[in-house]
Amino acid sequence: MASVEFQNISKSFGAFVAVPDISFQIADGEFICLLGPSGCGKTTSLRMIAGLETPSSGRVMIGGRDVTYLHPKDRGISMVFQDYALYPHMNIADNIAYPLKVRGEQETKRHARAKEVADVLKIGDLMKRLPSQISGGQQQRTSLARALVYPSEVYLFDEPLSNLDAKLRLEARGFLNHLQRDMGMTAVYVTHDQAEAMALATRIAVMDKGRIVQFAPPIEIYRRPATTFVANFVGNPPMNLVPVEASIGEGALHLRADGLQLAPIALTDAIAKAAKSGRMTLGVRPEHLRIAEPSDRNVVSGDLFANENMGPESLVTLERGDNGRVTARIFTDDEIKVGTSVHLSFDQKHITLFDDTGARIPAADER
Amino acid sequence: MQKKAQNIFVRRTVFAAAATFLGTVFALPLVWFFFAPFNARAELGLAIPSPFTLSNFATVFQNTFAMQALLNSLIQAAGGVVLVGAAATLAAYALSRSPIPGKGAVTYILLLFSSVVSGSAAMVPIFLIISAAGLIDTHLAVILVFAGGLLPTAMFILRDFIDAIPRSYEESAMVAGASPLQAFFDVALPVIRPGIVVVVVWAFVNIWGSFLIPFILLRSDKLMPASVAIYSFYSEAGTPIVTLLAAYSLIYSLPVIALYLLVNWKFGFRFFGGIKS
Numbered sequence: 001m002a003s004v005e006f007q008n009i010s011k012s013f014g015a016f017v018a019v020p021d022i023s024f025q026i027a028d029g030e031f032i033c034l035l036g037p038s039g040c041g042k043t044t045s046l047r048m049i050a051g052l053e054t055p056s057s058g059r060v061m062i063g064g065r066d067v068t069y070l071h072p073k074d075r076g077i078s079m080v081f082q083d084y085a086l087y088p089h090m091n092i093a094d095n096i097a098y099p100l101k102v103r104g105e106q107e108t109k110r111h112a113r114a115k116e117v118a119d120v121l122k123i124g125d126l127m128k129r130l131p132s133q134i135s136g137g138q139q140q141r142t143s144l145a146r147a148l149v150y151p152s153e154v155y156l157f158d159e160p161l162s163n164l165d166a167k168l169r170l171e172a173r174g175f176l177n178h179l180q181r182d183m184g185m186t187a188v189y190v191t192h193d194q195a196e197a198m199a200l201a202t203r204i205a206v207m208d209k210g211r212i213v214q215f216a217p218p219i220e221i222y223r224r225p226a227t228t229f230v231a232n233f234v235g236n237p238p239m240n241l242v243p244v245e246a247s248i249g250e251g252a253l254h255l256r257a258d259g260l261q262l263a264p265i266a267l268t269d270a271i272a273k274a275a276k277s278g279r280m281t282l283g284v285r286p287e288h289l290r291i292a293e294p295s296d297r298n299v300v301s302g303d304l305f306a307n308e309n310m311g312p313e314s315l316v317t318l319e320r321g322d323n324g325r326v327t328a329r330i331f332t333d334d335e336i337k338v339g340t341s342v343h344l345s346f347d348q349k350h351i352t353l354f355d356d357t358g359a360r361i362p363a364a365d366e367r
Numbered sequence: 368m369q370k371k372a373q374n375i376f377v378r379r380t381v382f383a384a385a386a387t388f389l390g391t392v393f394a395l396p397l398v399w400f401f402f403a404p405f406n407a408r409a410e411l412g413l414a415i416p417s418p419f420t421l422s423n424f425a426t427v428f429q430n431t432f433a434m435q436a437l438l439n440s441l442i443q444a445a446g447g448v449v450l451v452g453a454a455a456t457l458a459a460y461a462l463s464r465s466p467i468p469g470k471g472a473v474t475y476i477l478l479l480f481s482s483v484v485s486g487s488a489a490m491v492p493i494f495l496i497i498s499a500a501g502l503i504d505t506h507l508a509v510i511l512v513f514a515g516g517l518l519p520t521a522m523f524i525l526r527d528f529i530d531a532i533p534r535s536y537e538e539s540a541m542v543a544g545a546s547p548l549q550a551f552f553d554v555a556l557p558v559i560r561p562g563i564v565v566v567v568v569w570a571f572v573n574i575w576g577s578f579l580i581p582f583i584l585l586r587s588d589k590l591m592p593a594s595v596a597i598y599s600f601y602s603e604a605g606t607p608i609v610t611l612l613a614a615y616s617l618i619y620s621l622p623v624i625a626l627y628l629l630v631n632w633k634f635g636f637r638f639f640g641g642i643k644s
Contacts, residue, residue, distance in 0.1 A: 050538075050542050051541075051542075052538050052541070052542070071541070071546070071547075072538075072541040072542045073541055073542075073543075073544045073545060073546060077542055078542065078543070079538075079539065079542040081535045081538070081539055082535075083533060083535055085533065085535035085536050085538065085539035087536065087540075087553075087554050087557070087558070088558060089557040089558065089560075098540070098543050098545075098553070099543040099544050101553075102540075102543060102544045102545040102546075102549055102553070103544055143539075146539075146543065150543075150544070156542070
């Protein structure tokens, strides 16, 4: 296992700049998720660690060694591909044992090792089959077994679960989490699924347009999203963002928007500074909203847009005129009965404020 | 209702009759092709041999020139196929996988010229080039000219085939620890193989059946391929000796049929590309 470091990496494809300039460090034993929408540069970054792309400038270090221009085979890495890339002409045993074959391991030994790994992944009885003769979930585990058969310094995952159906994805995610706890491997995992990132990562790098917007542990990303982009990307459903007019009066912050009734908020230096622009964004997580009376203190009101019963929870969405929707996630066993107009209330300690550039304003209890 | 059913019946009958007629037109020469060689008095008309005889074949086998010609055809076709197969695979792989600027244009221009090179229009320049190279009257001359003529099309077919194969195959081999060469031979080549087989069969059939190029580039009887030697079964007046011609034609066509059967049995003319995702 080893650390990974990006030093001022940039990557362009012709005139298109995929990654303008990123630097980060991954410590030994960390499981890092690169999270972002498609085209944000996360896969390009991963491929630069793998050596499948060469950076336009900057350096890639693995275990303190400069590998920027090394061939993939000399980097001590394993990788799981989104399409699994199983060799269609080799059976499962040969597929899994291929990393050992290219290292000159003799056939009986490498097949024995492949069988060991396959047994752990519960595909040990498929060794004689061809990739086209097994299911998608089994193909995914085969490609995982191939990555694990030989000890690597860094394990790379390129959206390995995105081709699985929902149930198998949950199962595979749980297994990966278990594996990480078991092996303590250094891993870089690319995904656009925030739930995968939250479940697996020790730290998440949220990327947008080739830049890392926030690089922090999952709970930090969830509780204190650095920008409205992160807030809108993480959480299911994501954080409700309400554009508000901000003004200062009687030593407190007043926020106004259609359908919003909010008690004045205590001032801090940061809030006072951000309020000068007159515009802010108010963020509240759906799970912090509850059904309320119109007379409650902190309330957002509107017409009922949707009421989705998910079993343990219900998603109630209201529409505030033309100004967007607010979704509440309400945990109850009972079916929720709401009229045509809905009122949702929340505690002030659960709100997040963003300034007019979309950056989070630190709360009062932070430095 | 009744009328509609009748209508369909009439239409199907007419269609079946037309199809039968067309099928017969195409089948008759083939039937002749398989009957005539065994008929000691075969003519251009169709006749069931009575009795069946192998005497035509006995006479053909005594014609050493014609027998040597079959071997020559084999040498030239095999040589051409090996050259086209190997060169086209390597070139198509490079054209598909490496970022060469203008690689599309290169392929199309070559493709355009290839129809000229193996065509009769370029026969004079080809003859002059081969003559200047001192290769007139050698197997190598025939092999090289065919390779030059067939390569662009072979490259074009194979490049399309390789383009359709995900790069992640070779990439996964390389991150697994393979050198580019290992990745090519262990992973890419086996996946491309069905495409190579198609190109090889196509090239073999092309060279095997070609008359003009060996006829012009070769001088001595002992190098002529079967496509030229078949004229030794014409009388001096230029009329075909139908019995021997039919027997020799059957022998001449057997290697091609055998190749198709072999390939179909070993590989099955099918493409297996990526796994469904």
